[in-house]
Structures are given as C-alpha cells and as structure tokens.
Amino acid sequence: MAVHETREHDVLIIGSGGAGLRAATSASAAGVSVGLVTKCLLGKAHTVMAEGGIAAALGNVDERDGWKTHFADTMRGGQYLNNWRMAELHAKEAPDRVRELEAWGALFDRTKDGRILQRNFGGHAYPRLAHVGDRTGLEMLRALQDSGVHLGVDIYMEYTVIELLKDGDRVIGALSYDREKGAFTVFHAKAVIIATGGIGKLYKITSNSWDCTGDGPSLAYHAGAELIDMEFVQFHPTGMVWPPSVRGLLVTEGVRGEGGILRNKDGHRFMFDDIPPLYTDQTADSEEEGWRYTQGDKEARRPPELLTRDHVARCIVREIKEGRGSPHGGVFLDISWIKEKLSDAEQHIKRKLPAMYHQFKRLADIDITKEPMEVGPTTHYAMGGVRVDADTQMSVVPGLFAAGECAAGLHGANRLGGNSLSDLLVFGKRAGEFAAQFARDNQAGQVNHDHVEEAVRRTLEPFDDVDEAGGEGPYQIQEDLQAMMQDLVGIVREEEEMERALVGLERLRGRARRVVVSGNRAYNPGWHAAVDLGHLLTIGEAITRAALERRESRGAHSRSDHPDKDPAAASVNIVIKKGFDGTMETRRETIPAMPAELQAIVEEMK
Amino acid sequence: MDDRITLRLARYRPEEEAEPTFEEYEVPCRKDWVVLDGLNYIKDQLDGTLSFRWSCRMGICGSCGMTVNGEPKLTCETFLTDYAPGPVRIEPLQNFPVIRDLIVEMTDFMQKLTTIKPWIVRDEERPLAEGEYRQTPDEMSEYMQYSMCINCMLCYAACPVYSLDPKFIGPAAIALAQRYNLDSRDEGSGERLDILSQHEGIWACTFVGECTEVCPKDVDPAGAIQRYKLDAALTSLKSFLLPWGAR
Numbered sequence: 001m002a003v004h005e006t007r008e009h010d011v012l013i014i015g016s017g018g019a020g021l022r023a024a025t026s027a028s029a030a031g032v033s034v035g036l037v038t039k040c041l042l043g044k045a046h047t048v049m050a051e052g053g054i055a056a057a058l059g060n061v062d063e064r065d066g067w068k069t070h071f072a073d074t075m076r077g078g079q080y081l082n083n084w085r086m087a088e089l090h091a092k093e094a095p096d097r098v099r100e101l102e103a104w105g106a107l108f109d110r111t112k113d114g115r116i117l118q119r120n121f122g123g124h125a126y127p128r129l130a131h132v133g134d135r136t137g138l139e140m141l142r143a144l145q146d147s148g149v150h151l152g153v154d155i156y157m158e159y160t161v162i163e164l165l166k167d168g169d170r171v172i173g174a175l176s177y178d179r180e181k182g183a184f185t186v187f188h189a190k191a192v193i194i195a196t197g198g199i200g201k202l203y204k205i206t207s208n209s210w211d212c213t214g215d216g217p218s219l220a221y222h223a224g225a226e227l228i229d230m231e232f233v234q235f236h237p238t239g240m241v242w243p244p245s246v247r248g249l250l251v252t253e254g255v256r257g258e259g260g261i262l263r264n265k266d267g268h269r270f271m272f273d274d275i276p277p278l279y280t281d282q283t284a285d286s287e288e289e290g291w292r293y294t295q296g297d298k299e300a301r302r303p304p305e306l307l308t309r310d311h312v313a314r315c316i317v318r319e320i321k322e323g324r325g326s327p328h329g330g331v332f333l334d335i336s337w338i339k340e341k342l343s344d345a346e347q348h349i350k351r352k353l354p355a356m357y358h359q360f361k362r363l364a365d366i367d368i369t370k371e372p373m374e375v376g377p378t379t380h381y382a383m384g385g386v387r388v389d390a391d392t393q394m395s396v397v398p399g400l401f402a403a404g405e406c407a408a409g410l411h412g413a414n415r416l417g418g419n420s421l422s423d424l425l426v427f428g429k430r431a432g433e434f435a436a437q438f439a440r441d442n443q444a445g446q447v448n449h450d451h452v453e454e455a456v457r458r459t460l461e462p463f464d465d466v467d468e469a470g471g472e473g474p475y476q477i478q479e480d481l482q483a484m485m486q487d488l489v490g491i492v493r494e495e496e497e498m499e500r501a502l503v504g505l506e507r508l509r510g511r512a513r514r515v516v517v518s519g520n521r522a523y524n525p526g527w528h529a530a531v532d533l534g535h536l537l538t539i540g541e542a543i544t545r546a547a548l549e550r551r552e553s554r555g556a557h558s559r560s561d562h563p564d565k566d567p568a569a570a571s572v573n574i575v576i577k578k579g580f581d582g583t584m585e586t587r588r589e590t591i592p593a594m595p596a597e598l599q600a601i602v603e604e605m606k
Numbered sequence: 607m608d609d610r611i612t613l614r615l616a617r618y619r620p621e622e623e624a625e626p627t628f629e630e631y632e633v634p635c636r637k638d639w640v641v642l643d644g645l646n647y648i649k650d651q652l653d654g655t656l657s658f659r660w661s662c663r664m665g666i667c668g669s670c671g672m673t674v675n676g677e678p679k680l681t682c683e684t685f686l687t688d689y690a691p692g693p694v695r696i697e698p699l700q701n702f703p704v705i706r707d708l709i710v711e712m713t714d715f716m717q718k719l720t721t722i723k724p725w726i727v728r729d730e731e732r733p734l735a736e737g738e739y740r741q742t743p744d745e746m747s748e749y750m751q752y753s754m755c756i757n758c759m760l761c762y763a764a765c766p767v768y769s770l771d772p773k774f775i776g777p778a779a780i781a782l783a784q785r786y787n788l789d790s791r792d793e794g795s796g797e798r799l800d801i802l803s804q805h806e807g808i809w810a811c812t813f814v815g816e817c818t819e820v821c822p823k824d825v826d827p828a829g830a831i832q833r834y835k836l837d838a839a840l841t842s843l844k845s846f847l848l849p850w851g852a853r
Binding site for chain 2: 040041042043044046048049096098099100102103104105107108109110112113114115116132135138139142143146147150180209210211243244245246249250355358359362363473474475479517518519520522523524525526529
C-alpha cells in the first residue's frame with residue numbers, strides 16, 4: 001500500500017474564494033487549527049470577478065432601508081422558495097459583515113460625507129450595494145486575503161480534492177492531490193467546510209472561470225449530503241456576445257444601475273413591454289421616472305431594466321427568438337445615452353464603470369461611452385447546492401459544512417444581484433464558527449485506508465488506459481457536455497429535451513470512463529480536466545433531474561411545456577440524494593411555514 | 607494576413623530535461639484571439655500536457671502573466687494579430703524559478719506581501735457598533751490607484767533590481783505598502799517604514815520605471831516607490847538632521 005502524506009487540522013476548508021477565506025478567518029479566530037485547500041493560487045479565485053457590489057441594508061444612501069426590506073426583497077426575488085431563516089440571518093447580519101470588511105481595510109466608494117456609498121441593483125428596493133467601481137469582488141477578496149494571511153492558516157495552493165473521507169456517517173477529512181507533483185495527500189480533519197463556488201463550466205456560455213466545475217456539491221453528494229434547488233441556474237441577462245472568444249464574460253448589472261437601458265434592433269426599449277405582477281407597483285411607468293430613480297430620486301420607481309435577473313434574461317431571449325436581436329445574437333445595452341442627461345457623461349461612465357469601459361475597449365473595440373454594447377444571457381450562478389442548516393451551515397452529514405455558492409437555500413428560485421457577496425461573508429463566518437465548534441466537540445475519526453486506495457486508483461485510471469482502443473482525451477467530452485447542457489437544459493426547458501439530456505449524460509459518462517490522458521502527473525491539465533469531468537457529470541444529472549421534476553415555470557427555471565406557475569409547487573423544494581444503489585434519487589419536500597413575524601414583514605412589503 | 611500563426615513555446619519537463627527547450631505549434635490567428643486562446647487551443651487540441659496558469663479570461667485574476675516576445679504580458683489581453691505573421695515566442699515570466707513549462711514559483715512574493723502588513727493598523731480599533739470609518743471620496747482617491755494591483759507579477763518580471771537581488775521586496779509589495787500608508791484609516795506607516803527602509807526595501811530601487819511600464823492596471827509602482835523614498839528621507843532628516851523640527 002502506498003504511503004500518502006497526511007495532514008491534520010481541526011477544520012479543513014475547501015476553496016479560497018470569499019466564503020472559504022471568511023470561514024478561515026472565523027474558524028481561526030475561534031482558536032482551532034485551520035487548513036485551507038484550493039485548486040488555484042491564493043487571491044485568484046472566481047470571487048475576484050464579481051463586479052457590482054455587496055448587498056447590505058446599511059441605509060447610507062436611503063435611510064428608509066433596513067433588514068426587513070432586504071429580507072422581503074430577497075424572498076420576493078427568490079419567489080418565496082428561499083430558506084426564510086437564511087434570508088433573515090443574511091439580511092440582519094450583512095451590514096456588520098460589510099463594516100467589518102471595511103475595518104479590515106477594504107476600500108469602498110464613498111458618499112460625500114465619507115460613508116460607504118451604495119448603488120441600485122435589480123430587485124433591491126433601495127440603493128443597497130456597497131461597491132468600489134465595478135471591481136468589488138477583487139477588493140473583497142484582497143481585503144480578506146491581506147488581513148487573513150497573518151492568522152496562521154495553513155494554505156495548500158493548487159491542491160484538488162477528489163473525495164471526502166468518512167468514518168461511519170461522519171465526514172472526517174478529504175483526499176486530494178497537488179497539481180505540482182500529482183502526489184496524494186490525506187487531510188484528516190474534525191470538520192470540513194466546502195466553499196468551492198459555482199458550476200458555470202457545465203455550460204458552453206458562462207461568466208465563470210475555469211475552476212467553477214461544481215466540485216463541492218458533487219463531493220458532498222457522493223458523501224451522502226442532500227442537494228436542493230438544483231433546477232435553478234441563474235442565467236445573467238447581460239454577458240458579452242461578441243467577439244466569440246469572450247462570449248459569456250460578465251457585463252455588470254451596475255451598468256443598468258447607473259442608468260443603462262436595453263433596446264432591440266429596432267431601437268425599442270422592450271423591457272417596458274412585460275412587467276411581472278409581483279413588481280408592477282414598484283416599477284416606473286415612464287422612461288423619465290426610471291431615469292430619475294437611477295439618479296437617486298426617492299419618489300421615483302425603478303426602471304424595468306432593474307427587474308430581477310430571471311425576468312430580464314427571459315425578455316432578452318424573447319427578443320432574440322422573435323427576430324429582434326442585435327447582429328451577433330444579443331440585444332443592445334446602452335449607457336452612452338446618458339449624455340443626453342449629464343454634461344460629463346463620458347467621465348461619469350469611466351469613473352463608475354472603469355472595468356467595463358476597459359473590457360469593451362480592449363476585447364471588443366467598443367467605446368461604451370459612445371456606443372451601445374451587445375449583450376445576451378450567460379450562465380452565471382447556481383442557486384442550488386448543498387442543503388445546509390440555516391444557523392450552522394452544516395449539511396445532513398455530520399462534520400460536513402458548506403458556505404457560499406455551493407450551499408443552497410438563501411436565494412430560492414432566483415438570486416438578487418449583490419446577494420452573493422453578502423452571502424459569502426455572512427455564511428462564511430457562520431460556517432467557520434460552527435465548524436470550529438464541531439471540531440472542539442468531537443474527536444478525530446478513523447481514516448479508512450482501503451477507501452483512500454480505491455479513490456487513488458480510480459483517479460489514476462486515465463493514465464492506465466493509454467493503449468486501450470476507443471479512449472479519448474477529456475476536452476472533447478467536456479465540450480460535448482457543455483453544448484448539450486446549453487441546448488437541452490438551458491434557459492428555456494422542456495420534458496422531451498431533458499429526457500434526451502439524461503440519455504446523453506449516460507453516454508458521456510461511458511466516454512468519461514474510458515478517458516485517457518498522456519504525460520505524467522506533474523501539472524497535467526488533461527488529467528485535471530478528466531477529474532473535473534466526473535463532478536460536472538454529477539451536477540449535470542442533478543440539474544436535469546430536478547428540472548424535470550419541477551413541472552412549472554418559476555424564477556430562473558422556465559419550461560415551455562409548463563409556462564405557468566403551479567400553485568402546488570409554490571412551497572416545495574426538489575431534494576436530490578444518492579440512493580443506496582448508487583443512483584440519483586429525487587423527492588419533493590414542502591418548505592415549513594414562515595413564523596408569523598417574518599410572514600408579517602413579507603405581507604407588509606408586498 | 608495569414609490565418610495561422612506559429613507559437614514558439616518554452617517547454618520544461620524537469621524529470622526529462624535539465625534545461626527548457628522550445629517547441630512550435632501552429633494555431634489559428636483569429637482577429638479576436640489573444641495569446642491565451644492560442645495556448646488553450648494547443649492544450650485542448652494538440653498537446654494536453656502543456657502546463658500554464660490562467661483563470662478569469664478578463665484581466666482581473668492576474669494568473670496568466672507570461673513573457674511574450676521578450677516582454678511580460680497578461681496573455682488574456684495580448685492579441686495574436688499584433689504579432690502576425692509570427693512566430694510568437696512565449697516563455698514563463700522572468701526572474702522566477704520555473705516549475706514546469708510556463709508555470710513559475712510565486713511563494714516568494716506571497717511571503718513578501720505579508721511582511722509589509724497589508725491591513726489597516728490602528729492603535730485602537732473601532733467597535734462595529736459605531737459604524738464604518740469615515741473616509742471622503744478625496745481621501746479615498748489618494749490611494750485608490752495603488753489598490754488596483756492584481757498580483758500578476760509582471761512588475762517583478764520586469765524589474766532589473768529584483769533580477770539581480772531576489773531579496774528586494776519588489777514593486778507590487780511596495781505599492782501595496784503605500785496603498786495602506788496613504789489610507790486615511792491607517793496608522794501603521796511607521797511600522798511599515800521600518801520594514802521598507804531596510805536594504806531590500808525601497809532604497810534598492812534604482813528607479814528604472816520598468817514596473818510602471820508593464821503594469822496592466824496602471825498601478826504605477828515606480829511612482830509609489832519614488833514617493834515613498836521621499837517620505838522616508840524626509841522622516842529620517844526630521845529625526846536625525848533637523849532636531850529643531852522640519853516644516
């Protein structure tokens with residue numbers, strides 16, 4: 001039997017994005033030993049790409065804001081499928097988490113009197129997003145990293161976790177390999193926090209970076225955890241559509257928050273054509289009123305471009321499908337028009353949206369202060385993920401915690417912009433604290449070495465099959481998977497297509513079993529891709545099965561064969577779990593009723 | 607213009623070869639393709655063992671820095687057509703030990719970063735209940751430029767001092783120190799001065815300005831270093847040469 005390196009920690013965190021770093025900070029402050037494993041280098045995680053801001057009811061720009069409004073907005077945006085306790089904790093704690101980040105050194109745009117400035121975003125009643133230009137994620141991650149590096153957390157960079165280790169029912173560590181040498185390491189821990197982020201690389205068009213391959217939910221699923229809300233994949237309405245090499249890159253909602261408008265090829269501002277009933281009272285009647293809202297007029301209501309992302313994405317898809325799209329298959333997003341309103345429009349845009357200005361200038365040769373951008377929906381965020389306890393972030397598997405995008409519950413059927421960064425801070429902190437508590441209350445478990453050897457053998461299989469006939473490299477399989485998910489389980493879904501996707505997934509799984517990689521284990525990208533493929537296939541199946549089970553259209557989940565909401569599904573989560581025979585099981589579970597005081601807030605704000 | 611271009615890649619497989627070698631690959635030279643697209647094409651289609659780092663594809667994660675025709679560049683922002691008809695020579699960032707192919711060892715920088723105390727140092731911390739620290743937009747713009755750093759390491763790759771003396775703390779770390787020194791919330795500049803006025807600190811810089819030249823985010827580390835030298839010199843003068851107190 002091979003001897004693998006073993007590392008011992010009280011708490012092991014998987015992932016170095018906002019949730020992982022925030023969890024590391026609080027676990028370490030609780031006085032336990034913390035190890036943090038990350039696929040990338042410290043400071044490069046996908047959180048750096050977040051642009052618009054952190055949602056928190058600080059009330060700095062509009063004093064009418066408070067946690068109750070933030071709570072009600074989050075629930076409405078999620079179509080009331082959210083875990084209401086998470087939504088409550090999130091709304092209450094986000095302001096302190098932002099102030100804390102500020103005290104650690106994060107830089108924010110400021111009001112004239114020196115308070116943290118807040119901007120408008122879709123679905124938020126008041127200007128609520130603390131931000132710095134359009135690079136808030138970078139600043140947030142940097143502040144967490146800079147202030148966190150001296151805490152004594154052991155950081156294992158460029159390590160990939162391939163399996164969670166269990167002792168009986170409990171998770172007691174993880175098996176990983178380091179990318180540099182390809183050597184296996186056993187991490188032995190009393191508690192494990194999954195903070196691996198998103199699943200965007202399951203789709204062809206995505207705003208996500210290469211590492212968002214759904215590792216966390218997949219690892220947790222195989223360790224016995226439940227996944228919920230997997231059918232809800234957020235397609236951000238505005239990704240770049242041209243040139244092809246950058247298709248999918250994010251165009252921040254901040255563009256619309258600053259007054260950007262959507263038009264079709266005929267110049268028609270189509271977002272006024274369809275306002276959902278939940279939002280009619282809150283939406284502007286005229287273009288004039290919408291503009292006043294973006295400029296801070298407290299009497300005005302929001303323009304329809306700032307409706308929730310699921311709705312805006314659907315409207316864009318409708319325009320494109322009905323032949324009113326832009327030349328490269330998107331619609332036009334125009335911020336340059338504000339020069340009709342502001343004398344210093346060009347400077348204003350460059351100051352408020354510097355990264356967008358730079359991104360379009362460099363990559364598309366478009367000057368956004370002078371001409372409109374072409375945009376279309378891009379896979380952006382998974383509302384679904386590991387089911388966790390609202391207060392502690394522990395999954396149904398003892399010792400296994402999850403926080404951030406890979407966990408589920410806060411966002412329900414649709415996430416509001418800005419709620420993801422606050423999610424990372426609020427629940428990253430909680431996960432770190434409660435995992436530390438769990439580690440103090442429990443002894444270390446026993447590592448099952450047979451299990452480790454079996455996982456090692458399986459992970460190395462792609463090297464053994466070099467001479468086997470019929471084997472292929474991982475990239476073509478991954479590409480075919482992405483294209484299939486985009487076509488068959490994309491923005492608008494139907495039963496027949498999703499059934500075909502299930503058959504397709506089985507076929508792709510067969511190809512993945514015969515995958516071959518050349519070279520050796522040191523920094524071998526083909527091997528990494530082969531490992532990722534297993535996770536992507538698991539998540540692809542979970543999304544497809546959950547989407548088949550939800551026979552209605554709600555939030556981010558749209559079905560052409562069931563275009564309306566089904567009242568019977570209004571308070572039901574689709575839960576996914578690995579069955580005893582190893583197959584994926586789906587079940588429906590009714591969400592417990594909200595306590596009266598939360599219900600009253602929802603009613604009051606309706 | 608030809609629609610193919612040759613990339614001459616530095617390959618280094620330490621288990622097989624003592625020195626890096628060059629290999630040539632032909633890739634499509636599309637108008638919208640950056641060097642990174644070419645590398646990914648090679649990895650996906652031609653040779654799955656090619657090792658390099660990248661992540662966001664939009665110039666914000668700072669992972670994909672390499673030497674392109676002798677110059678440090680973010681490969682996600684460097685267009686292939688600018689080098690047509692080729693060939694384009696792609697090597698790892700200079701001044702760093704190479705681990706494999708285009709991947710370099712960066713732990714040295716990570717350690718240096720922590721030495722300059724990149725967080726807000728206060729004599730007394732403010733309780734959260736009192737709300738955020740106040741900072742006006744003008745105070746914020748004092749240091750904002752230095753906060754744009756994406757840790758891409760291009761400035762270290764370009765720095766002639768770092769190439770001669772790896773102990774030199776280097777442009778990005780000094781700019782980061784300055785980012786905190788100039789932050790109105792911070793009271794730690796004295797502590798940082800002690801670290802930076804050592805030999806490997808600011809005095810080592812000969813003000814060649816290469817770092818500022820190559821910075822993809824206009825952080826201007828050279829400007830930060832220059833300004834810091836001035837501040838440090840004045841502080842020394844004040845304490846040692848002008849006991850009666852300077853202006």
